[in-house]
Amino acid sequence: MSFESLPANFLTTRIEDLVKWSRRNSVWPATFGLACCAIEMMATGAAHYDLARYGMEVFRASPRQADLMIVAGRVSQKMAPVLRQVYDQMVEPKWVISMGVCASTGGMFNNYALVQGVDQIVPVDVYVPGCPPGPETLMHGILTLHEQIRTGEILQRRVTSPTGGAALSIDALDGAPEPEPTAPSGAR
C-alpha cells in the first residue's frame, strides 16, 4: 500500500507532501555514464554547475541504492540487456532521465549498432536533448523531474499509464531564456 492510494485528508496529505519533498530533494543518481554525455554529466556534478545543491552529488555505484538512472550516452545493442538489468535492480520509486539525443532517439547514429531510443527498453520520465546537452540543459531536465515529483505527477501517471513513463520533453536551454516546464499533454 503506497501513500498515493490513501484517500487524501489533512494528515495524510501532509505526510504525502513530506514524502514527496524528501524524495525530490535527495534523488541519488546511479552511475550510468556511457559516452560523451557522461563527461557532461560529470561536469554537472563538478564544482561549477554543482548538483550537490540539489542533494544529488552522490552518484551511487550500486543500483540498489539509487533512485535515478541518467542514461548518459549511446546504448549499443550489446549494452541493452545490461541497461535493463541495472534498471530492474533499482528499487521503486525510480526515475529515468534519457540524457542526450542518442539515448532519447538514437541520435545521429541511425544504424545497426544502437538502440534507437532507450525508451524501447526502460520507461523514460524526462528526455534531455542535446549532443551533448550542456550542464544547464541537464539541470533543467533534473529540475523538471523534481517538479514532477513534487506535484506527484509522475507517480500518479505511473499508476494509470500502461507504459509507466511520464513522457515529458523540454527544450534545450543553453543560451536561451529559461522556458517553463511544459505541462504534459495527453490523458492523465
Add this chain to the structure above:
Amino acid sequence: MTRDVEAREGERLEHLTDEGAQEMRVRAPGHDAPGDGGTEMVLTGQQWPETEETMIVNMGPQHPSTHGVLRLMLELDGETILRCKPIIGYLHTGMEKTGEELTYAQGGTNVTRMDYASPFHNETVFAVAAEHLLGIEVPPRARWIRMLLCELNRISSHLLFLATNGMDIGAVSMMIYGWREREEVLRFFEAVTGLRMNHNFIRVGGTAADLPDGWEDDVTRVCDLVMDGVFDYDGLLTENPIWIERTVGVGVITAEEAKALGVTGPILRSTGVPRDLRRSPDSPLPYGEVDFDVIYTQNGDCFDRYRIRLSEIVESVKIVRQCVEKMPLGDYRVQDLKVTPPPRKRIDESMEALIHHFKLFTEGFKVPAGETYQAVESPRGELGCYLVSDGTSRPCRMHVRAPSFYNLQALPTMLRGALVADSVAIISSVDPIMGDVDR
C-alpha cells in the same frame, strides 16, 4: 549473468577457438594453457567449483571505475590477478559504417564523437586524410588554429585524466579540481566553436570559422589558470606518500611489450621510448615551428604515466602561448570553391555562389579515388585515419586507428600479478576512452 556449468564441446557458435568472446576458461590444476585438453568447463558469473583455487570475477560493464563501459573478466587467486580478459563492444556505434554514408563535410560530426575527450584530434585527422587525397594545401593560419585547438584539447583531456585518475585512486577532491580548470578551457571552446564538446569545427580545407576577437586575452587567461591548477595538483599528489604507494611500481609494462602490442602515447613514453608524432617531419600541424619538450620516463608504471600527462599539460601551455604570439594572419579556410562553401551573404548576390552552396551541402565535394593513412598525436597516442575513396562524395572506407583500442590490448599485460585494488589504478592510468575503443 550466472549460467549453469555446462560442457562446451562443439557447442560454440565459432568453432575456431577455445575461449569464447565473453568467457574465460578455468584452468584445471596442472594445465596452464587454454585449449589444453584437460579443462572442459567454462564458467561465467559468480559460480566456481570447490576444487579450483582460482576464481573468475566479472568487473563491469557498469562499474564506477571502469572509465566507461569496459568489462573485465579477471581470474583471481585470492586478491592477485592471474589473467584478465577485457571484453569491449558495449559502446559500439557503427561509426565506421555511418562514415560511409556521410559526405566528407558531414564526416567530422561522426568522427568527432569517437574519442570524445579529444574531439579536435579526431576531426583533424579525418580532415587531414581527406585533404591529402584532395591534394589541397591548408592555409597557415588554419594550421595554426588547428594546432592551438588541439593543444588546448590535450590540456582538457589530461585534466580529465587527472580528475578521474585521482578519484579512482582515492583523491576524490581531484575530480572537482580537474573539472574546475577544464571548465575554463571548455568555455574558450564554446566561444570559438559554439560547443563545449564534439565541435565539428575542424573541417576539410581549414576550420569552420575564424577565432573570435579578443581570443588572445582569453587564451592567456586560460593558460594562467591552468598553470595555477597544475601547480596545485603537483603539490597535492606528486610527493604524497599515499599516491606514491598506490602508483609506483604498479602496472609496469616494458618497452618491448608496448611496441609489440602497438601501444602509443603516454604509456609508451613511460617505458622509455620518446615517440611523439608531433615531432615527426611530416606532421600536418606546425609543431616544427614551436618549441616544446617530449616528456618520457623509464619505469613504465602508473606514477610515470601520471607524471608524463601532468608535464604534458605544462608543455601544451607552452605551445599555446607560442601560438598566441606567432599566429599568422590570413585565411582560415582554403579558398577552393569546390571544397569550401561560399559565405552566406554571397548566396544572395551570386548565382554561382548559390549553386556551389547547394552542390556542396546536398551532394558534397568529390574526393579523387585513392587511399591514405594519416596520423596525429592525440592525448592517448597515435590517432590515425585510413581513408579509401572511390571517387565519389562519400568515403568507400573510413577506418580510424584508435589509440585506446591498442592501449587496452596491453591491459592484460599490465594487470598480470597485480592486486584487485591496483586494477582500478592501472585501468585509470591507461586512460581509455571507450568511444575510441568501440567506435
Add this chain to the structure above:
Amino acid sequence: MADDDTTLDAADEARENVNEPPADPVLAAAAAAFPEAVAHESAGQPVIFLARDAWADFARWLHDDQGFDVLSDLCGVDHLLNAGRAVPAGVTPERFEVVANLTSFVHGGRLRAICEVPAADPVVPTLTGTYPGADWPERETFDLFGIRFDGHPDLTRILLPEDWQGHPLRKDDAPARVPVMFKGPGATPFQQARGR
C-alpha cells in the same frame, strides 16, 4: 642538397626515372626479397601488395630485417561497390582487402601492406606471431567483415554481441539507416507526437 649539378641526389633520380623501381628503400628491398609482390606509391605513401601466402612471411621479414617493429593499424576494406577500381599492374583486385599499416620506430619509416582477399574464401594468415598487437584488430576485422585469420589464438567477435548474425561493415549487410520503428497504439503522447 649538392650544389654540384653533375651529381643527382635521390629526389632528382626519382623524378627522372618514373618507371624505375620506387625510390623508397624499403619498397625496393621488398621488391627484391619478394619478387611476386607489387610495390606502389599511393598519394606519396609506399604501398606493397602481397599474395596471401606471402603475408605472414613478409611481416616476419619486415619486422626482423627492416626494423618495422610496430604494427600501427590493421583493417579490412570491402570493395563490393567499387569493383572497377584501378589497381597497379600485377595485382588481381578482389572483393576484400586486408590492409596493414606498419611503422618503424627505429628509422621512422611507414609502409602499407595490402592483401587481396577473395569473397569466396576469405582467409588470411594471422600476423599475431610477429606482431602480438594484431590480436584485437584481426578480431575486429573478423567481426565486421567476416575475414578469417588462420592461426589467430582467439578469433571471436569483439565489438558486436557474441550471437550477432552477419558482418555489418560488408557493403551488402546491415544498411546504415534502419527504418524508424513503429510503436503502434498505446504509444506515449510523446511518441505519438513524433509519429512513431
